[in-house]
Amino acid sequence: MRLRRLSILGLVAALTLGATAGPSPGLAAGRAAAAPIQITMMSGWPLNQARGVVLQGLVNQYNKLNAGKVKVTVDINPDWPALQQQIRTMISAGRAPDIFQYNFNPNDLSMQKSGQLLDFTPYMNAAWKARFNPHDLATLTIGGKLLSIPFEADGVGFYYNKALFKKAGIGAFPTTWDQFFSDCGRFKKVGVAAISLQTQDDAWLGTNILSYLAIGLGGPSAYFGRSLDTPTMVRAATLMKQVFACSTADAMGANYDVASNDFLLGRTAMIADGPWAIGPIEKQFKGAAQIGLAPAPTFASGAGKPGDLVTDAQSPFAAGKQSSPRKAAAIANFLEFLTSPGSVKQLTLQGKLLLSPKLQLTAGDQQGADPLLVHLISLYEQAPRRVVEMTRILKPAGEAKLPSLLQGLALGSLTPAQFVQQLQASNH
Amino acid sequence: MRTATRLQILLYLTPALLLTLLFFALPLTFVGYMTFHSWDGIGPILYVGLQNITSLIHDPSFNKAFINSIIWILVGLFIHLPFALLIALILSHRPRGWRFFRNVFVLPNVISTTAVAFLWYFVFQVDIGLLNGILGAVGLGGLARPWLFDPHTALAATQAPFVLYIGFTMLIFLTQISTIPADYYEAARIDGASAWQIDWHITIPLVRPAVAINALFITGFCLRMFEYPFIMTSGGPMDATLNLSLYIYRSMVTAHAYGLSMAAGSATILLGIAVMALVFLALRRAGGRPAEA
Numbered sequence: 001m002r003l004r005r006l007s008i009l010g011l012v013a014a015l016t017l018g019a020t021a022g023p024s025p026g027l028a029a030g031r032a033a034a035a036p037i038q039i040t041m042m043s044g045w046p047l048n049q050a051r052g053v054v055l056q057g058l059v060n061q062y063n064k065l066n067a068g069k070v071k072v073t074v075d076i077n078p079d080w081p082a083l084q085q086q087i088r089t090m091i092s093a094g095r096a097p098d099i100f101q102y103n104f105n106p107n108d109l110s111m112q113k114s115g116q117l118l119d120f121t122p123y124m125n126a127a128w129k130a131r132f133n134p135h136d137l138a139t140l141t142i143g144g145k146l147l148s149i150p151f152e153a154d155g156v157g158f159y160y161n162k163a164l165f166k167k168a169g170i171g172a173f174p175t176t177w178d179q180f181f182s183d184c185g186r187f188k189k190v191g192v193a194a195i196s197l198q199t200q201d202d203a204w205l206g207t208n209i210l211s212y213l214a215i216g217l218g219g220p221s222a223y224f225g226r227s228l229d230t231p232t233m234v235r236a237a238t239l240m241k242q243v244f245a246c247s248t249a250d251a252m253g254a255n256y257d258v259a260s261n262d263f264l265l266g267r268t269a270m271i272a273d274g275p276w277a278i279g280p281i282e283k284q285f286k287g288a289a290q291i292g293l294a295p296a297p298t299f300a301s302g303a304g305k306p307g308d309l310v311t312d313a314q315s316p317f318a319a320g321k322q323s324s325p326r327k328a329a330a331i332a333n334f335l336e337f338l339t340s341p342g343s344v345k346q347l348t349l350q351g352k353l354l355l356s357p358k359l360q361l362t363a364g365d366q367q368g369a370d371p372l373l374v375h376l377i378s379l380y381e382q383a384p385r386r387v388v389e390m391t392r393i394l395k396p397a398g399e400a401k402l403p404s405l406l407q408g409l410a411l412g413s414l415t416p417a418q419f420v421q422q423l424q425a426s427n428h
Numbered sequence: 429m430r431t432a433t434r435l436q437i438l439l440y441l442t443p444a445l446l447l448t449l450l451f452f453a454l455p456l457t458f459v460g461y462m463t464f465h466s467w468d469g470i471g472p473i474l475y476v477g478l479q480n481i482t483s484l485i486h487d488p489s490f491n492k493a494f495i496n497s498i499i500w501i502l503v504g505l506f507i508h509l510p511f512a513l514l515i516a517l518i519l520s521h522r523p524r525g526w527r528f529f530r531n532v533f534v535l536p537n538v539i540s541t542t543a544v545a546f547l548w549y550f551v552f553q554v555d556i557g558l559l560n561g562i563l564g565a566v567g568l569g570g571l572a573r574p575w576l577f578d579p580h581t582a583l584a585a586t587q588a589p590f591v592l593y594i595g596f597t598m599l600i601f602l603t604q605i606s607t608i609p610a611d612y613y614e615a616a617r618i619d620g621a622s623a624w625q626i627d628w629h630i631t632i633p634l635v636r637p638a639v640a641i642n643a644l645f646i647t648g649f650c651l652r653m654f655e656y657p658f659i660m661t662s663g664g665p666m667d668a669t670l671n672l673s674l675y676i677y678r679s680m681v682t683a684h685a686y687g688l689s690m691a692a693g694s695a696t697i698l699l700g701i702a703v704m705a706l707v708f709l710a711l712r713r714a715g716g717r718p719a720e721a
Contacts (some may be wrong), residue, residue, distance in 0.1 A: 085681055092470050110470040110684070202661045249554045253577040253664055396468075400682035404489070408666040411579065 036331045039072045042087060043097040046078040047247045050279050051313040054351035056274065062337050072099075081201075091116050091415040101151065101314040104140065106296045107395045111318070112142040117320040117427030119154055121331035130320055131357045133341055140316055148316035149355035150337050154274040156208050156389065157378040158295045159281060159372070164192055164269040175306070177216065177239065180297045184246035187269050188316040190376070194246035196271040197261035199410065204404040205259050206251075208272040210240045210406075211310045212296040219303035220387045229424040234369060237409060237416035244410040252410055274312055278352045279370045293375045295383075309383035313392030314356065398427030457588060459697075462690035480691035490692060493675035494699070496583060501703055502655055502672060503587050504646035506645070512642070513599035513635070516601035517627050534595035545659035548589045552569050552576045567620045576661050579668045586656045586669045590649075595620070597642050604638035636711055643707040651700050672696045 041059070045052035057074050077083040087100050088111070096116040109119065124146055129137065136150040160173050168190045174180040184194040199203040214222035218232035244251060248262050263271040264284040271277065280289050295307050318337055322328040337343060339357040347353050349361075349369045354377065366374050380386070391399055405423055408414035414422065443652045463480055467473045483489045510658035515533060519526045536544060551558045552575040560572035575585040608631065654673040657663055663678065670678075672692060679689035 020550050081681070090685075108684070110468045116638070197665065249574055250577075252574060253661060255662075319438045360636040393639070396682060400678050403666060404666050404670075407664045409579075411665055413579070413666055 020070050022210050024072070026329075028330055029114060034068055036066075036071045037324075037327050037329070039070065039098045039331055039334060039338065040075050041072055041334075042075050042077065042083065044076070044078060044083045044096045047075055049276070050352035051276070051347065051353055052076065054346055057069050058343050058346065062334060070334065072334055083204045087111075091320075092404045098322075099317060099319050099335070101315050101317055102148075103315055103370065103392060104148065104311060104394060105273075105394075106139070109391060110140060112147050116321050117147040117359060117410075118321050118328055118331065119147060120149060120319075120332055121146045121233040123329065123336075128336050129338070131341075131344075136314065136356050148318045150314060150316035151317050151339065152312070152353055152355045153356045153386075154276070154312040154315075155377050155383070156212075156269055156272050156274055156312070157379055158272050158296060159263070160270045160292050160294060161263070161266065161268075161290060162292050164190075164266065168192070168269070170304075173292060173409065174297050177213070177297045177299055181242060181246070184214070187246075190264070193241065193248045193251075193262070193268045193271060195270040196254075196259040196263045197244060197251040198254040198256055199251065199403055199407045200253055200255040200258075201403065202399070203406050204256060204389075205272060206240075207391045207402065208310060208362050208389060209388070210236060212272070213239050214390065215308055215310065215387050216296065216299045216304035216383075217302045220308070222303075223390050227424055228427060229420050233420045233423075237419045239410055240406075241416065252407060275352050275354055275373060275376055278370060280375075281372065282370070288370065289370045291372065293343060293372050293379070295379055307379070307383050309379060309386045310389050311354075311380075311386050313388055316356075319360075348377070354355075363420075366415050379426045398423060401426035413426065432526065433597045456697075459690045459693045462687050463694045464687075464689075466588070466687040468683075469680075469686055476687065480687045483688060484691055484695065486515040489670060490669050490675055490695075493543060493670045493672050493692075495696065496649060496668075496670060497672045497696070499591075500587065500650035501647055503591065504650045505643060505707070508591050509639070509642055510647060511591065511595060512597035513601050513632075513639075515594060516598045516605060517631060519598070519633070520602060520605045521623065530598075531594075533598055536589075536593040537595040543661065544589055544593070545655045548585075548656070549576070551659045552588075577665045577667055580670045582661055582665060586660050587655060597646070599637050600642050600645075601635055604635045608634050632641070636714070639710065640711055643711075644704060647700055647703050647707070651696055668674065 017349060043052070045055055047053055047056060056074060061072055061073055077086065084102060089100060090097055091111055094116065102111065119143075132150050136153075137146065140146060140148040142148060158173065164187070165171075165173070168183070168186040170183050170186055172182050180194070186293075194204055195209070197243055197384050211223070213236040214233060217235055218230070219372045222232050222236070225319075248254070248260070248267055250258060254262070255387055260271060260273065260277065260280065260291075262268045264280060277290070281291050282286075285291055295309070296396060297309075298304050298306050317338070319328075319331045319335070322331065339355075341360055344355050344357045344359055345361070345365065348355060349365060350425065352370065359377070361369070361377070391402060394402065402423060405414065405419050405426075406421075409416065409419045437639060463473060464472050464477060466476045466480070476489070484661045519530055550556070551721070554560060554572075554574040554577070559575065560569075563569055573581065575581045585624070612630050612634075613626060621629070630714060633640055653678065657671055657674050658677070659670045661669040663674045672695065676689045678693045679685045679692060
């Protein structure tokens with residue numbers, strides 16, 4: 001009797017397991033073939049920023065065009081350093097994200113050499129290739145494989161508060177660094193600081209100025225040689241220390257938010273930043289009529305040229321290598337859509353980004369676009385030379401050390417020569 | 429002991445042993461392993477021998493972080509702990525409103541450390557900070573300074589919340605004091621001892637076990653301390669507030685030097701063991717029996 005009960009229980013258990021185990025392989029394959037390909041795109045652009053909204057709109061548009069075949073979802077992490085760490089961890093675990101954006105650093109090719117990135121070479125047809133600058137494609141081709149698609153390449157311009165300039169009795173944005181330092185004193189007299197700087201996090205706003213000083217003195221290759229310990233860099237560091245004296249008291253230790261708020265709240269007259277500053281500027285100043293945009297000052301006897309532009313690192317898109325050729329092709333197709341003329345126009349004009357793919361703006365487009373953005377695009381396109389910002393080409397150890405060294409330079413704990421020597425020593 | 433009993437004991441201990449193995453022993457072994465290897469988080473793990481250790485020794489940032497961590501522990505043991513003991517002694521006499529003050533002292537310890545760090549950032553902020561505002565309002569504006577980014581004051585500024593928020597440490601002392609038999613105090617009062625004499629000759633010697641426990645907690649807390657220097661100063665100015673936790677974070681996350689950060693982790697563990705050994709030795713020599721705690 002007991003044995004019979006056990007047998008019945010065992011039979012019931014087996015039947016239950018069989019029913020819940022899922023469909024037969026043939027049926028599963030059939031279902032898989034019909035289901036849309038799921039692609040997850042990791043993004044650092046939140047939906048409270050214009051670029052996040054535009055990106056989501058483009059993704060929705062793509063999903064609609066490919067309904068039933070491909071579905072792209074955006075996974076947002078607005079903390080960019082945390083997002084980059086998350087991506088590295090995923091690659092390290094052998095599960096590279098489907099699509100992600102990152103800052104390309106020619107001195108850190110660990111991701112590219114991991115063997116986990118999708119090679120876009122087979123998908124790069126002639127029409128798609130023509131969308132990009134050949135130099136950008138060549139830069140992102142590692143070991144004969146195109147492992148990233150050029151995307152974001154933001155220029156750094158000098159936004160300035162015209163009302164504060166007027167208050168200080170300064171008629172125009174300084175075109176030379178001598179004029180800049182002279183203007184510093186005039187701003188102090190009316191109770192504002194000349195420029196916003198930061199020394200925390202990646203010291204972005206501070207290193208923008210240091211990069212401009214360096215290329216103004218030494219030309220585009222000022223910090224691209226075998227060593228950073230050069231007379232040009234020492235001179236740039238000497239001037240950087242003087243620029244700190246032209247900033248606010250909280251520049252020492254300020255992160256990006258603190259420093260950019262100093263500009264938005266009228267405590268500083270200038271800020272050297274990328275196109276993402278335009279949105280907050282428009283919101284704070286109710287339109288941008290009060291704010292001007294200018295190229296960096298230059299040196300009378302330096303190797304830099306008026307209009308030379310410092311840019312952020314290339315921030316291309318990459319994708320994880322896929323076991324499914326269909327999914328790999330879908331990823332390439334989506335990125336081709338994202339870099340198409342229509343998408344690039346939307347991302348630039350509405351998302352306020354400067355992108356690597358070629359932009360074609362009509363007169364009507366320019367008329368309706370944000371004046372600051374149009375001006376920045378014009379600075380970008382007319383720049384005699386474009387040079388990637390210094391931090392973006394340092395090795396990770398140097399990048400980690402730079403904010404601390406900048407603080408030492410500003411405090412006077414380090415001489416300019418020591419600053420440059422220690423930066424070189426840490427850049428291994 | 430019967431085999432069945434031994435097996436039962438082993439069975440009951442197995443879950444705890446497994447958890448200890450999985451979440452303590454294995455990670456610890458990995459940290460030790462990686463101390464002698466180099467890894468950028470993605471590529472291959474390469475054996476480098478003592479290179480990480482020599483890099484640490486020659487790295488001024490690591491040396492600064494190591495010294496700052498020792499300073500944190502010293503501040504904890506010689507300022508935070510005595511302050512907590514003093515407050516506990518006062519509250520143990522049950523003055524009027526003692527329950528209110530006890531709760532006030534404990535309250536900050538239940539708030540997130542991150543929130544507290546932000547709060548103190550705005551206390552010390554140079555332009556809109558409360559401290560500089562108060563100094564200006566009372567005519568001492570000349571003393572106002574960038575507390576968080578003056579190398580002479582930055583470390584102390586990041587330690588201020590730790591020194592003041594003594595609630596948890598105080599509670600451990602109060603608990604220990606509550607176990608002291610009332611007869612001792614009664615006898616002392618009959619002999620004419622003052623409150624101070626009672627505290628010095630009876631209470632303080634008998635709370636040595638609590639001193640040991642608190643020293644253990646304080647050492648661990650100080651070595652783990654991350655939020656205050658990270659949020660308030662990011663380790664600046666110029667590494668003035670950098671400690672071992674922040675150094676490990678910076679090496680791993682920004683510099684992608686996992687081997688170096690694990691070597692720093694090993695140094696942190698060794699420092700903790702050394703400090704605790706010294707504390708227990710000191711207490712044993714002073715006549716306490718910390719093992720009873």
